[in-house]
Structure formats: structure tokens, C-alpha cells
Amino acid sequence: MKIDEWIQKNTFHHSAFEDLDKLVKEKEKQNLKISLCIPTLNEEKTIGKEIVLFNSELVTRYPLLDEIAVIDSGSTDNTLEVAQSFGADTYLASDILSDLDNKKGKGENLWKAIYQLEGDIIVYIDADIKNIHPRFVYGLLAPLIYNKKTKYVKAFYDRPLAFSEGIRPSGGGRVTEILIRPLFSLFFPELSAIIQPLSGEYAVSREVLEKLSFPIGYGVETAHLLDIYREYGMDAFAQTDLDQRVHRNQETISLGKMSFGILQTFLNRMKSYGMMTDIPELSTMLRQFQAHDDVFESIEQEIIEEERPPMITIPEYLEKRGNK
Numbered sequence: 001m002k003i004d005e006w007i008q009k010n011t012f013h014h015s016a017f018e019d020l021d022k023l024v025k026e027k028e029k030q031n032l033k034i035s036l037c038i039p040t041l042n043e044e045k046t047i048g049k050e051i052v053l054f055n056s057e058l059v060t061r062y063p064l065l066d067e068i069a070v071i072d073s074g075s076t077d078n079t080l081e082v083a084q085s086f087g088a089d090t091y092l093a094s095d096i097l098s099d100l101d102n103k104k105g106k107g108e109n110l111w112k113a114i115y116q117l118e119g120d121i122i123v124y125i126d127a128d129i130k131n132i133h134p135r136f137v138y139g140l141l142a143p144l145i146y147n148k149k150t151k152y153v154k155a156f157y158d159r160p161l162a163f164s165e166g167i168r169p170s171g172g173g174r175v176t177e178i179l180i181r182p183l184f185s186l187f188f189p190e191l192s193a194i195i196q197p198l199s200g201e202y203a204v205s206r207e208v209l210e211k212l213s214f215p216i217g218y219g220v221e222t223a224h225l226l227d228i229y230r231e232y233g234m235d236a237f238a239q240t241d242l243d244q245r246v247h248r249n250q251e252t253i254s255l256g257k258m259s260f261g262i263l264q265t266f267l268n269r270m271k272s273y274g275m276m277t278d279i280p281e282l283s284t285m286l287r288q289f290q291a292h293d294d295v296f297e298s299i300e301q302e303i304i305e306e307e308r309p310p311m312i313t314i315p316e317y318l319e320k321r322g323n324k
Contacts, residue, residue, distance in 0.1 A: 003193045010150075010238040011195075014139030017240075020062040023138060026145050033066045035119030036137060039109035041073040043127035044082050050125070050132045051086040057134045064138060069117055070127075071096070071109040079127075091116055097316060103306060107220035114209050114311045115320065121145075122209060126200035130246040140203035143238040151208045151236040152228055154194055155201035157245040173198075179259050180222060183266055187275065188226065190234050197225055198262075201242070208236070210317070214308040218258045219265025223307075226269050253288055257303060260286045264305040 017023060027034065036054060040047060051068060058064045070083040070090045084090045094102050096112040113122060121144055123137055140153045176198050184191040191197070198221050208228060215223050228236055250258075264284070270276040284304045289296050311317050 003190060006190070006234050007193050011241070012143060012238065013241045014135040014243065017138050017142035020064065020138060023142055023145060024062050024064055027064060030145065032120045032145065033118055034064060034121045034123065034141065035117035036065050036068045036123045036125060037110070037113040037117060038070050038125050038127050039106050040070050040075060040079050040083070040127045042075045042077045042079060044077040044079045046130060047079055047127050048082045048086050050127065050129065051083055051088045053132055053134065054137060055087050058137055064141065066119060067117060069113065071113050071116065073104050073109060097314070103216045105216035107214045107216040108308065110220060111214035111308045111311065114206070115314070115317050120206050121203055122206065123203040124201065131244060135242055136201055139240040139242050140201060143240065144203055144205060149235050150238045151205050151232060153203045154196065154237065154239045155199045155242050156195035156239055157242040175255050175259050175262065179262060187270070188229060191225055191229055193234070194225065194237065195239055197221060210312040211310050213310055215265050215305045216308060217303070217305050218261030219305045222262050223265050223269060230273065253290065256288055257286060257301065261303050261305050268305070
């Protein structure tokens, strides 16, 4: 399929799915169970609003969601208390599959959600969205529910960045445009049709999720796109325009750490696919600099993109899902 044809066929606007009665009826017709997972780390300021909104609109008013769960990396603020008080199921990632060695990272939370939650479809939504709206869920679910060929739906949006003096009208997506899009364009041109490959909002069928390896850190979204593409092709993907997402800005030094982890994941995938056979052992040490007056301080940080194996290989998961 040509890229332009895929974009026309598989790119949607959330307004196409505003008939939630119709969407709920189709969900019930297919006897689907749907879980919302919100991975968190110190998100007490925004998590309550998200849960209140999703509970009132997508559980009570329109029964689209069957469970709302927060999976936390070990917050030191009141994230879990706030989430629980507003009706979410709350879990510490370290308490799920606790016999395994403990790892920390967003990808770890996403992976453990597959074990903990019951949905045939899992929707992942970041916890720091200031302009949260039901479209962040139904806009991602609808293409999966209406089209059985679709396995994974990615969000895209304008990303104004919040500053103390207000909201800048445009910006964001720097790692995507500087790193991911050039890499995809070079090696996987069809994947360059994904407008925001690193967005934290997406919906995936369980049958796909349980077969994926999960980098526990920054590379998780990139790894998933590559692995799903290799297994199912572009027909498995769709993307939905959610208009706008207002969130925290990240400093450039943080984006450097993100890029370093993503690049590790990308190169390791290239090696495992047999597309690059002479890659040397990759360094896991990132060197960055920050200035103090006239002195440039060298900062070294080790970033290792460890991966969890496909959940379907975990005996506890097979035992839990055996009768389902």
C-alpha cells in the first residue's frame, strides 16, 4: 500500500466517533471488555481530573470502559491516594508479578498492565494531560472496534507547550522530528506515515500486546511500532487526530536522554531483524554538558534499555489467562 493511500484510509479525526451510543452498542455486540491504563509517577496535580472525567463520561454515562487503573512507578507524592479517592483501581508496578526482579520505567508499567488488567483492548493514556477530554479514549478505541483488521491505534495532536506566561501556539515533537522520523524515513519508509510515533496515547488489542517485547524505558513506543509493522504490516495501524494536547515541556537535556535510549532500542531491533549485522556492542553511557558560569560540567549517565519478554511467555500470565 502506498503511503498516501494508507494515510487517507487509516487516519481519522475524533469527531467521526462522537456517537458514543453507537460505539457502546458495537462494543457490546462484540462482547468486548476494555481497560484504561494510566501509568504514573508523581502526577497528583492532574490524575484526579482525568479519573473524574473518564469515570463520569465513559463508565457511568456511556459504559465504554470496564475498568480504569493507575499503575504507578513508586510516586512520592499523593498520586495513588488521589487516584483511589476518585474511583480508580491503583497498583504499584512493583507489586505486580512481584517474584520477578523489580525494574522501573514507564515501559514496565505498560507491560505489567497486560497481566493486571482484564480488557480485550487496553488504552494507554498519559497522566499529565491538562486539557483531558473523553476524545482521548473514544478516538483511539473506535478504529479498533469498528475494523477488525486494526490492531493498534496511535494518537496525534497539536502540542502547545505550557509556560508560566501562557501557552505557546505551536511546538513539541522534537525527538520525533529530529530522530525518529529521519530513522523511519531511511529504513522503514511506510512508518513515516505515523504522524506522532512517540505519543503516549494509544489503544492496542490484547492479542498483539501479549506477544510484544517491552523496553522498560524510553524505547517502548518505537519498539512496538517496529515489531508490529514487521509482524502485521501497515494495515494493523490507524491514527486519530485528537486536536490538541496541553502538557509539560521537557528540557533539552531530558530529550537527549530519551533519544539515547530510543536509539539503543532502534539499533538493537535493526540487529535482531538482520538488517545490520556489524553493529558493535553499544555503549550505555551518555555524556552531556551543563554550564555553570564559565565552567562546562561533564555529566555522565548510564541508560540501559532493558526489555521485558512477551507477556505470553510468562507462566503466571498463562495460568491467569488459561480459563479466559
